[in-house]
Amino acid sequence: MDRNNVLEVKDLHVSFHTYNGEVQAVRGVSFEEKKGETVAVVGESGCGKSVTSQSIMRLIPQPPGVFKHGEILFEGNDLTKLPEKQMEGIRGKDIAMIFQDPMTSLNPTMTIGKQIMEGLVKHRKLGRAEAKEKALEMLRLVGIPSPGSRIDQYPHQFSGGMRQRAMIAIALACAPKLLIADEPTTALDVTIQAQILDLMNDLKEKMDTSIILITHDLGVVAETADRVVVMYAGKVVETGTVEEIFNRPRHPYTWGLMGSMPRMDLSRDTELTPILGAPPNLLSPPKGCPFASRCPHAMKVCKEQMPETTDASGTQRVACWLEHPMAPSVEIPHDLVGGASK
């Protein structure tokens, strides 16, 4: 494992056994997270991004979930195989998580303070008084006004934005090395979204934490991420730095994502181009490229064989037959060239 990497996910396969059969939610996902980096995992609903993130924390209920193949390396340990007891020692201490909906992810019958203190008591072996002191400090850090009285309040006495701040306080209480944020702003007002993102960026610098940001909001990606992992139907179709993905996307699915995003630099009359069709059913995924059926540039080979992932630059990797030397050259849709990040 590379010493600069906090986390390496290698060829991860996760399936769920359901009444209808095996749903292959994640089918060979690989990416790495460097120290201090923010990696955004993007893709539409059901592409496996949440399953990937919950696999890292091993929060997937097993059964019905199964790790079929691959590994998740964190500090030399393969998290897919670690005994549960050791996993408990990592959750909340080394890797923490923020969830999508702050309205439901806090326990309604426990005070905010106690919910922050739990992790501290468990991982830092702090006494009640010390833990409370630290919890107060965390509330102050995430910008909750008058933390002294807020600490004894219950979640229903907090607004949505405040709750997400409290969630961040819980997640960061033990100063984790890696923070996984699963759509942390999706359930919030747009104005609050920006505040929460700023707070996360700010705390990332202060606490030297690496972040995996799961989102389908490309605006959020542009604002916070260093690198982007684009997922589709349980596979990584393209990875690269933010600049690469926004300025020179190479995979037709990434083009589709960019094209369906509203942009400030285009005139109001420009229509958004949606990606037509629906993602394949992961109960019986296609043997070729999963995007082939929706891809305007699909060739015969696309439907028959999954393309290899190839390096487009030192940092950008794409899994598409168009990268093959024998493929016809297809131009990037011209309105995407160099513009999408602005």
Add this chain to the structure above:
Amino acid sequence: MGRYVLQRMMYMLITLWVIITLTFFLMHSMPGSPLQHEDKIPVELKEQILKQYGLDQPLPVQYVKFLGNLFQGDLGTSFKYDGRSVTELILQGFPASLQLGLQATAVGVLFGLLLGCIAALRRGSWVDNTANIFSILGYSVPNFVLATLLAYFVGVKLGWLPVGLWHGPEYSILPSISLAVLVIATMARYIRTEMLEVLGQDYMKTAKAKGLSARTAITKHALRNALIPAVTVLGPLVINLITGSLVVERIFAIPGMGWMFVDSIQIQDYTVIMGVTIFYSALIIVTMFLVDVLYGIIDPRIRIGGVKE
């Protein structure tokens, strides 16, 4: 909070008054009179006795008099047990009924909770299925049927436990079980459903993501949330227990209030009927009040009267 309690007390008193009034007039509209079976008493004597108890006066007068006495804490004297006050009779019968009620509630809540939790955590296993069948049975078999069966098989056939009467702890086992089964069944069903719901909640994931063990997550985060709806049914359940004990006490010949109540209605012992009714009603009203308070304690979102601390 103080204002809320005071307000609730007022409502409770009004409820009680309505019950008293209804019972009073219903009771007097029953055919017959306390002396209807006493054929051997001469008519003059009958009239004298009726006069002594004030039963010769018009109903509204009797009603006002009764309320007046009630305000002074006087429930009158029993017709059947000559010279013994109703208060005295109630105090005599109450300990046995109280013990029975408390035992049944404690056993019912404890085992119901346990059964419900285990069923939820081992969802789909044989434990869960057994618990479900037991719940449905316990829910649908009336307690007097169960009491009779228990008395017959455990008491008479096997001879393990006394069939009736009230002379020590072992005498309370069968009647307590007869009453507790409904509580166990109801609690288990509610807790199971609720537990399953709670286990799927996002905050359980948060708890796990903090590194808490499954056990800690369940005891500290799931249980309290799963209890909230169970508490709401606890009120009606306890009331069910109280009314159920009327019959069960009779079956096991326990000298409690239940028996006294049934007995007094059959012989139209007016003062005892009124006394016991008031007592039971007050008990139920207070129980419901306590359940409301408990509800607020368990669920911080429902702090009493919407008062912010």
